[in-house]
Amino acid sequence: MADESFDSEALSGQSEDCDSETKNQSDKEKGKAGAEEEDDEISAKNKKLITSISKVLTAILEKNKKLKNYTEIVKKQSKMIFSSPQIPNITISDYLSRIQIYSRMEKSTLILSLIQIDHICKKANLFLTYFNIHRLLFGAVLISIKFNEDTYYDNLYYSEIAGVKLKELKMIEYTFMELSNFNVFVDHKEYEQYQKHLEKYDE
Numbered sequence: 001m002a003d004e005s006f007d008s009e010a011l012s013g014q015s016e017d018c019d020s021e022t023k024n025q026s027d028k029e030k031g032k033a034g035a036e037e038e039d040d041e042i043s044a045k046n047k048k049l050i051t052s053i054s055k056v057l058t059a060i061l062e063k064n065k066k067l068k069n070y071t072e073i074v075k076k077q078s079k080m081i082f083s084s085p086q087i088p089n090i091t092i093s094d095y096l097s098r099i100q101i102y103s104r105m106e107k108s109t110l111i112l113s114l115i116q117i118d119h120i121c122k123k124a125n126l127f128l129t130y131f132n133i134h135r136l137l138f139g140a141v142l143i144s145i146k147f148n149e150d151t152y153y154d155n156l157y158y159s160e161i162a163g164v165k166l167k168e169l170k171m172i173e174y175t176f177m178e179l180s181n182f183n184v185f186v187d188h189k190e191y192e193q194y195q196k197h198l199e200k201y202d203e
Contacts, residue, residue, distance in 0.1 A: 046100055046107055052201040053114050054093035057137070060128050073127045081171045082132040082139065095134055099141055102161045103153065108191075109144045115186050115194050116140040116176075124179040138162045139176035142169070147184050 064070060077083050088095070100110070117140045120126060128136065145152050159169040177184070 050096050052198040055201045064127050074129050081175050082135040087130045088134045109148045112144040113140040120179050139172045
């Protein structure tokens with residue numbers, strides 16, 4: 001399944017070596033085959049949370065878009081790996097839902113992803129724009145999955161889900177970690193604060 005609207009060569013079957021310490025190939029194929037069947041179940045489980053996260057991010061994007069120097073900000077950040085040359089033609093909600101369906105993220109991982117985006121924006125003085133939100137969101141999700149979950153798929157599989165080349169994925173992951181000072185720890189108190197904040201958007 002390809003998202004042709006995404007700016008990169010979406011879901012291309014790259015043949016580069018995959019990471020070794022991940023789920024085995026047969027499990028990965030089962031994940032692909034069973035994703036469609038589990039679509040409704042997973043969507044129902046985390047649909048509200050995905051909607052809340054999307055609302056939070058969209059509110060920030062709209063606020064930033066009204067900044068007088070928004071065009072200058074977009075241009076300044078355009079050379080970063082997170083920035084797309086064009087705004088991807090897929091909503092934040094649909095993009096996050098797609099990643100959720102095929103990666104089978106835990107609810108806590110979704111919340112951690114939002115926290116990681118907030119952290120990196122503060123640490124690296126980044127501004128969320130419609131040009132960088134998709135890749136920043138994907139980077140946050142990828143980091144959170146590997147930090148929070150016991151098992152996960154290889155990078156090639158995630159690159160197919162996200163619609164980016166494998167080399168781009170590796171750069172997104174490394175840059176995200178580097179700008180985070182290689183510290184993605186989130187304490188329980190902070191997690192609860194974000195969780196409560198998201199619940200307000202669900203009301």
